[in-house]
Amino acid sequence: MSAKRKIFFAGSIGGGRQYQDLYMRIIEQLKLYGNVLSEFVGNPDIDGFLQDLQWTDKQCHEQDVIWLQESDVLVAECTQPSLGVGYEIARSEAMMKKILILFQAESESELPRKIRGLHNDTTFIVKDYREEELPGLLKDFFSKL
Numbered sequence: 001m002s003a004k005r006k007i008f009f010a011g012s013i014g015g016g017r018q019y020q021d022l023y024m025r026i027i028e029q030l031k032l033y034g035n036v037l038s039e040f041v042g043n044p045d046i047d048g049f050l051q052d053l054q055w056t057d058k059q060c061h062e063q064d065v066i067w068l069q070e071s072d073v074l075v076a077e078c079t080q081p082s083l084g085v086g087y088e089i090a091r092s093e094a095m096m097k098k099i100l101i102l103f104q105a106e107s108e109s110e111l112p113r114k115i116r117g118l119h120n121d122t123t124f125i126v127k128d129y130r131e132e133e134l135p136g137l138l139k140d141f142f143s144k145l
């Protein structure tokens, strides 16, 4: 199953790149559980990557939605607020995808209540986490899919 599972990893790009290296480490762990369609979110040279693609805004949006549709699971790291990540969560939730929201427990910011309020213990999971907890947390999440 894990070889075929498709995972969309969402993390801030335009919202700020302060957790880019964390995104890369999460993506590496997610590869144990499936194909990560949005590996570019962890790219340390995201500006160069996106420039090389030369996509229009319309192409960027269309491809994003295609990948969300193709995915079985959305994993969103939400510590850095991002409009795009919020949009991806809302679209994925409407598509009835399985969703894991990751929020750093020690962050001084707050996860929006309307996201936290979607937690239902089955299809939409919100986890306040510390990085060392990620391996066990991901194992538990994917074992229940």
Ligand SMILES: O=c1[nH]c(=O)n([C@H]2C[C@H](O)[C@@H](COP(=O)(O)O)O2)cc1CO
Pocket: 009, 010, 011, 012, 013, 014, 015, 016, 038, 041, 050, 060, 064, 082, 083, 084, 085, 088
């Ligand atoms: O060119 C892009 N392509 C793309 O797929 N995204 C997606 C992936 C990320 O999970 C999310 C980040 O949104 P934002 O750029 O608003 O922080 O949007 C974001 C951009 C840059 O806005």
